[in-house]
Amino acid sequence: MEKDGKGLLAIGYASIERFGDMHDLDRQADQIYDYCQENGITLNLVLSEEGRGRSWQIVEELVRRSEGQVEMVVVAEMGILSRDVGWLLLKQAEFESRYGAEIVSAKGSQLSLDKDGGMSMG
Numbered sequence: 585m586e587k588d589g590k591g592l593l594a595i596g597y598a599s600i601e602r603f604g605d606m607h608d609l610d611r612q613a614d615q616i617y618d619y620c621q622e623n624g625i626t627l628n629l630v631l632s633e634e635g636r637g638r639s640w641q642i643v644e645e646l647v648r649r650s651e652g653q654v655e656m657v658v659v660a661e662m663g664i665l666s667r668d669v670g671w672l673l674l675k676q677a678e679f680e681s682r683y684g685a686e687i688v689s690a691k692g693s694q695l696s697l698d699k700d701g702g703m704s705m706g
Contacts, residue, residue, distance in 0.1 A: 596630035
């Protein structure tokens with residue numbers, strides 16, 4: 585997905601539960617930054633929030649409005665977005681088909697279907 589030799593352009597997203605450990609936001613942002621540095625990805629910004637919802641909506645809107653310029657959303661781990669694996673799979677498919685953007689985990693956790701059709705996050 586490299587464009588003009590400049591590498592991929594990404595947005596990061598970090599989130600903690602309401603009243604969670606604020607240091608965890610810093611840890612997630614560091615993981616996202618390190619992942620991007622190690623993989624030659626240009627990180628445009630990292631949106632962080634306590635609780636879930638509003639910043640993710642902003643991330644989705646930025647990706648939508650970028651008209652293909654933002655090619656990746658990086659999270660520290662997939663569970664940051666949701667514990668609902670089905671929702672995550674649908675969201676990944678939606679981002680790829682609608683916006684041409686991937687959702688990836690800096691930690692390497694990936695979503696998959698097992699041989700019986702069950703979904704798992706590994």
